Amino acid sequence: xxxxxxxxxxxxxxxxxxxxxxxxxxxxxxxxxxxxxxxxxxxxxxxxxxxxxxxxxxxxxxxxxxxxxxxxxxxxxxxxxxxxxxxxxxxxxxxxxxxxxxxxxxxxxxxxxxxxxxxxxxxxxxxxxxxxxxxxxxxxxxxxxxxxxxxxxxxxxxxxxxxxxxxxxxxxxxxxxxxxxxxxxxxxxxxxxxxxxxxxxxxxxxxxxxxxxxxxxxxxxxxxxxxxxxxxxxxxxxxxxxxxxxxxxxxxxxxxxxxxxxxxxxxxxxxxxxxxxxxxxxxxxxxxxxxxxxxxxxxxxxxxxxxxxxxxxxxxxxxxxxxxxxxxxxxxxxxxxx
Ligand SMILES: [Fe+2]
Ligand SMILES: [Fe+2]
Numbered sequence: 352x353x354x355x356x357x358x359x360x361x362x363x364x365x366x367x368x369x370x371x372x373x374x375x376x377x378x379x380x381x382x383x384x385x386x387x388x389x390x391x392x393x394x395x396x397x398x399x400x401x402x403x404x405x406x407x408x409x410x411x412x413x414x415x416x417x418x419x420x421x422x423x424x425x426x427x428x429x430x431x432x433x434x435x436x437x438x439x440x441x442x443x444x445x446x447x448x449x450x451x452x453x454x455x456x457x458x459x460x461x462x463x464x465x466x467x468x469x470x471x472x473x474x475x476x477x478x479x480x481x482x483x484x485x486x487x488x489x490x491x492x493x494x495x496x497x498x499x500x501x502x503x504x505x506x507x508x509x510x511x512x513x514x515x516x517x518x519x520x521x522x523x524x525x526x527x528x529x530x531x532x533x534x535x536x537x538x539x540x541x542x543x544x545x546x547x548x549x550x551x552x553x554x555x556x557x558x559x560x561x562x563x564x565x566x567x568x569x570x571x572x573x574x575x576x577x578x579x580x581x582x583x584x585x586x587x588x589x590x591x592x593x594x595x596x597x598x599x600x601x602x603x604x605x606x607x608x609x610x611x612x613x614x615x616x617x618x619x620x621x622x623x624x625x626x627x628x629x630x631x632x633x634x635x636x637x638x639x640x641x642x643x644x645x646x647x648x649x650x651x652x653x654x655x656x657x658x659x660x661x662x663x664x665x666x667x668x669x670x671x672x673x674x675x676x677x678x679x680x681x682x683x684x685x686x687x688x689x
Pocket of ligand 2: 511
């Protein structure tokens with residue numbers, strides 16, 4: 352999947368920029384109002400070249416991994432049910448394949464496009480594991496952590512729900528409401544996951560904690576231990592954001608392909624309610640916004656608009672251009688991006 356340039360760089364010489372231009376990591380390259388000189392043009396070209404090199408989303412690799420993970424996890428489920436085999440030996444190979452994909456993703460420029468891709472895929476536990484792993488790694492990148500940490504975050508995400516393999520599929524996919532017993536069983540998956548992974552000395556300590564604590568919430572309303580913010584490691588808080596984000600997209604199968612901003616807004620509410628960490632969520636949303644500058648979005652009134660500016664502190668309520676009219680979404684309670 353390749354993305355075409357949103358503007359021709361050469362045409363910008365001597366132009367006064369009508370919008371900020373950001374680099375690969377979302378940093379400001381040239382600000383709005385700048386008159387573009389030869390030197391600045393060269394700077395933009397260098398960044399664009401770099402970006403083009405990294406532009407391709409490795410779709411084939413993603414699908415191959417999804418296939419491998421599916422086979423691997425089905426095999427694991429059988430092993431768990433029969434009580435045989437070394438579980439962690441079995442997952443080592445899959446972790447390696449996953450890390451390869453994560454490495455690619457950590458250097459992909461179009462995060463927003465990538466996130467849309469994840470959203471549009473299926474929402475099986477296999478896909479959820481890959482998505483949360485990749486998202487956790489990418490959030491780490493956005494927050495400025497080094498690749499080494501982002502790979503650990505990736506593994507945390509990849510293995511966070513492994514305990515669900517101890518829960519019968521008939522319960523996991525039950526279309527009706529779960530009984531109290533069934534619900535209590537499902538809520539034990541963090542403990543099951545921890546138990547499954549802890550015997551392997553190669554597994555990083557934070558991967559274990561991720562499996563055990565990813566449903567804890569900062570305000571103490573999570574499970575299994577009702578921990579509070581200061582008791583939950585920051586990297587697990589990142590994992591919880593990635594997990595919640597992916598779970599929210601899964602709930603919206605009816606609206607496949609809609610803007611990641613819609614989900615971002617839902618996530619922002621979680622931060623305001625004190626369940627998830629705003630320090631993690633806000634930069635994540637702002638990064639998505641920057642990636643979406645100049646992109647076409649659909650509004651709830653059925654009209655298409657183009658994001659032309661986003662306001663600090665109001666990342667999900669940008670300025671958009673609709674039919675040659677600028678609309679400030681901050682002042683329009685009736686309008687939002689879907
Ligand atoms: Fe979970
Ligand atoms: Fe999950």
